[in-house]
Amino acid sequence: MDLAGELVAGLEPGAKAADVARALGLPERGAGAPVAALLDGELVDLGAAIAGARKVVLVPATVPEGRAVLRHSTAHVMAQAVTDLWPGASFAIGPAVDDGFYYDFELPGGATLTDADLARIEARMAEIVSEDQPFSREEHTLEDGLALFAGQPYKREIIEAIRSDASGGAGGGIAPTLSVYRNNERFVDLCRGPHVPSTGRLGHFKLLRVAGAYWRGDEHRPQLQRVYGTAFESEELLAEHLARLEEAEARDHRRLGAELDLFSFPREIGSGLAIFHPRGGLVRRLMEDASRERHAAGGYESVFTPHVTKAELFETSGHLEWFADGMFPPMELDEGQRYYVKPMNCPFHILVYRSRQRSYRELPMRLFELGTVYRYEKSGVVHGLTRVRGMTQDDSHIFCTREQMPAELSSIFDLVLDVLGDYGLDDFYMELSTRPEGKAAGSDEEWEEATDALRSVAEGRGLELVVDEGGGAFYGPKISVQARDAIGRSWQVSTVQLDFQLPRRFGLEYVGADNQRQRPVMIHRALFGTVERFLAILLEHYAGALPVWLCPVQVAILPVRDDHEAYARSVYERCTDAGLRAEVDEADEPLGARIRRQKMAKVPYVLVVGDEDVAGGTVGLNRRGGSKPERAVPVGSFIAEAAAEAASKGRARA
RNA sequence: GCCUGGGUAGCUCAGUGGUAGAGCAGCGCACUCGUAAUGCGCAGGCCGUGGGUUCGAUCCCCACCCCAGGCUCCA
Numbered sequence: 001m002d003l004a005g006e007l008v009a010g011l012e013p014g015a016k017a018a019d020v021a022r023a024l025g026l027p028e029r030g031a032g033a034p035v036a037a038l039l040d041g042e043l044v045d046l047g048a049a050i051a052g053a054r055k056v057v058l059v060p061a062t063v064p065e066g067r068a069v070l071r072h073s074t075a076h077v078m079a080q081a082v083t084d085l086w087p088g089a090s091f092a093i094g095p096a097v098d099d100g101f102y103y104d105f106e107l108p109g110g111a112t113l114t115d116a117d118l119a120r121i122e123a124r125m126a127e128i129v130s131e132d133q134p135f136s137r138e139e140h141t142l143e144d145g146l147a148l149f150a151g152q153p154y155k156r157e158i159i160e161a162i163r164s165d166a167s168g169g170a171g172g173g174i175a176p177t178l179s180v181y182r183n184n185e186r187f188v189d190l191c192r193g194p195h196v197p198s199t200g201r202l203g204h205f206k207l208l209r210v211a212g213a214y215w216r217g218d219e220h221r222p223q224l225q226r227v228y229g230t231a232f233e234s235e236e237l238l239a240e241h242l243a244r245l246e247e248a249e250a251r252d253h254r255r256l257g258a259e260l261d262l263f264s265f266p267r268e269i270g271s272g273l274a275i276f277h278p279r280g281g282l283v284r285r286l287m288e289d290a291s292r293e294r295h296a297a298g299g300y301e302s303v304f305t306p307h308v309t310k311a312e313l314f315e316t317s318g319h320l321e322w323f324a325d326g327m328f329p330p331m332e333l334d335e336g337q338r339y340y341v342k343p344m345n346c347p348f349h350i351l352v353y354r355s356r357q358r359s360y361r362e363l364p365m366r367l368f369e370l371g372t373v374y375r376y377e378k379s380g381v382v383h384g385l386t387r388v389r390g391m392t393q394d395d396s397h398i399f400c401t402r403e404q405m406p407a408e409l410s411s412i413f414d415l416v417l418d419v420l421g422d423y424g425l426d427d428f429y430m431e432l433s434t435r436p437e438g439k440a441a442g443s444d445e446e447w448e449e450a451t452d453a454l455r456s457v458a459e460g461r462g463l464e465l466v467v468d469e470g471g472g473a474f475y476g477p478k479i480s481v482q483a484r485d486a487i488g489r490s491w492q493v494s495t496v497q498l499d500f501q502l503p504r505r506f507g508l509e510y511v512g513a514d515n516q517r518q519r520p521v522m523i524h525r526a527l528f529g530t531v532e533r534f535l536a537i538l539l540e541h542y543a544g545a546l547p548v549w550l551c552p553v554q555v556a557i558l559p560v561r562d563d564h565e566a567y568a569r570s571v572y573e574r575c576t577d578a579g580l581r582a583e584v585d586e587a588d589e590p591l592g593a594r595i596r597r598q599k600m601a602k603v604p605y606v607l608v609v610g611d612e613d614v615a616g617g618t619v620g621l622n623r624r625g626g627s628k629p630e631r632a633v634p635v636g637s638f639i640a641e642a643a644a645e646a647a648s649k650g651r652a653r654a
Numbered sequence: 655g656c657c658u659g660g661g662u663a664g665c666u667c668a669g670u671g672g673u674a675g676a677g678c679a680g681c682g683c684a685c686u687c688g689u690a691a692u693g694c695g696c697a698g699g700c701c702g703u704g705g706g707u708u709c710g711a712u713c714c715c716c717a718c719c720c721c722a723g724g725c726u727c728c729a
Contacts, residue, residue, distance in 0.1 A: 093729065192729060380723095
């Protein structure tokens with residue numbers, strides 16, 4: 001909604017963004033109504049004067065910036081509701097976040113909120129919305145602000161921070177002003193804005209949960225009561241969003257893991273440690289076998305390394321210096337010798353490399369291991385198979401010359417995309433993490449060369465690339481592959497990381513063609529990330545209906561009556577001969593019940609065999625996700641179809 | 655670690671200051687069926703653990719353990 005210059009010129013002097021909207025005949029209320037404006041790129045209230053702006057863009061709540069304004073305003077309404085219900089409550093910050101907003105409160109007497117309070121807060125919010133209170137902006141000096149928020153310690157702290165920024169920063173000399181938004185005589189909040197013009201523009205919101213959250217995210221500071229909510233510009237979009245949340249819950253891999261009898265987390269073992277049941281074990285083995293085959297075909301060599309090691313190894317690697325918090329505490333053995341359970345495979349693979357002198361002729365050397373590692377995660381952060389204390393990485397370390405690095409990175413990306421394709425994941429973006437500010441191992445030149453190499457391989461494949469400036473680890477730049485799942489969430493899967501640190505720490509070398517000792521480049525990479533987490537992602541992506549090649553049972557054969565069992569067995573034999581995993585579900589229960597059970601187990605092909613099939617050599621075929629079952633399908637053609645589907649792995653067949 | 659919610663049968667959950675219930679799953683018997691739940695019966699419980707209050711605690715109080723969600727997104 002750009003506005004031509006002449007229309008701006010035609011407006012009254014002192015015109016506001018809202019006047020522009022009116023001149024354009026835009027609605028004041030409703031989902032498409034503007035909620036804010038961009039004046040030369042700066043997001044402001046509709047009540048802001050447009051004087052001097054060359055370009056005015058009206059922003060509706062249907063775009064992300066506008067929706068954030070709507071949510072932020074809803075957060076203010078929530079803060080007002082909470083301060084009405086808990087007089088004396090202080091409030092900290094209340095930003096819009098992905099998919100919603102939150103506000104942090106400190107209630108009088110250290111009171112805490114419970115889920116039951118959410119309904120009360122929502123009810124009060126609805127009243128505030130129906131009162132249609134204006135959001136009016138005021139500007140104040142810092143001193144006025146401190147007085148205005150005399151009873152609000154967190155707001156005062158924020159103002160003090162602004163003061164010290166202003167005096168210490170480069171903008172010295174300009175006295176900063178504060179903006180506040182006043183809704184009525186009682187509620188005024190320190191806020192940058194912008195906001196919707198009045199609370200009546202809001203209303204499609206839902207409070208979702210309460211949580212403790214530390215002030216400034218610092219566990220040494222007070223814990224505040226955080227209320228999360230979400231808001232949309234229409235009831236329909238809100239309902240859709242809530243339905244999506246339910247859908248995500250139905251796809252929860254922990255729930256599916258139990259329902260499909262794949263794995264469990266027995267309390268006896270401890271937090272974040274899974275056991276795989278036979279069916280889950282089968283899926284896992286299929287993934288791991290496929291991984292081994294891919295790696296062998298890609299020129300990788302399998303190595304095996306122990307799960308525990310003396311402290312020395314992690315002292316040399318530096319892990320004990322900067323990663324000790326993430327490691328299980330040591331065991332004391334052999335007269336005070338400290339042993340650690342390994343949190344990473346890399347130092348072991350380095351020892352493989354260093355086990356003898358290496359020649360440039362051996363490079364690139366690609367070492368692969370399905371390496372199980374253990375990391376100490378705080379008890380509150382473990383989550384199903386996605387955040388665990390024990391996990392198996394499909395971990396490789398590649399040692400190559402600097403000249404070989406671009407080609408190696410290129411082949412790694414081929415492998416990554418190929419492998420992920422086997423699992424039907426084909427919607428990705430890449431995230432490039434570059435050199436962090438301050439200390440970083442390696443020279444500028446090395447960083448630049450490596451970062452460029454990573455960037456150009458990703459770009460060469462036309463992949464969407466997001467740069468996380470300064471987000472790399474100190475030991476080298478990284479690219480991660482983020483896969484989007486069926487309901488639009490993204491998950492970090494593969495990572496490719498250059499490392500300038502470990503080759504130096506371990507003194508790695510090779511002898512070059514010129515007979516000089518050189519330092520190899522080291523690349524860490526994992527394709528799944530971890531087998532456990534990758535399985536969790538697949539389960540959530542497919543809502544449990546895994547690609548046929550990964551299904552523990554691919555074909556269930558259901559004889560209608562006992563006397564069809566012999567025929568069912570013969571179909572079973574033909575399936576297994578064709579390499580399909582099949583089972584016969586005998587006729588000791590009604591057919592409907594058996595079909596239901598197989599369907600709930602997400603078996604991709606349910607076959608019913610009765611008189612007609614015995615006579616004709618056919619099966620009744622009920623496909624997973626199919627509309628109607630098919631009768632009288634010749635056994636041979638069914639097997640051909642199923643075998644082709646399994647062989648295609650996760651890829652759509654032409 | 656901290657905040658919130660929760661731990662009752664294998665699973666999902668109901669319940670009360672007077673020592674417990676449902677559905678599903680399991681087991682037995684009968685049923686032999688053409689596309690998402692056949693019927694009847696049986697069995698199954700240290701009501702998370704330890705203390706306390708009480709004549710009596712699964713229930714009330716305290717402590718602990720475990721599980722889930724949250725604790726990055728800056729007025």
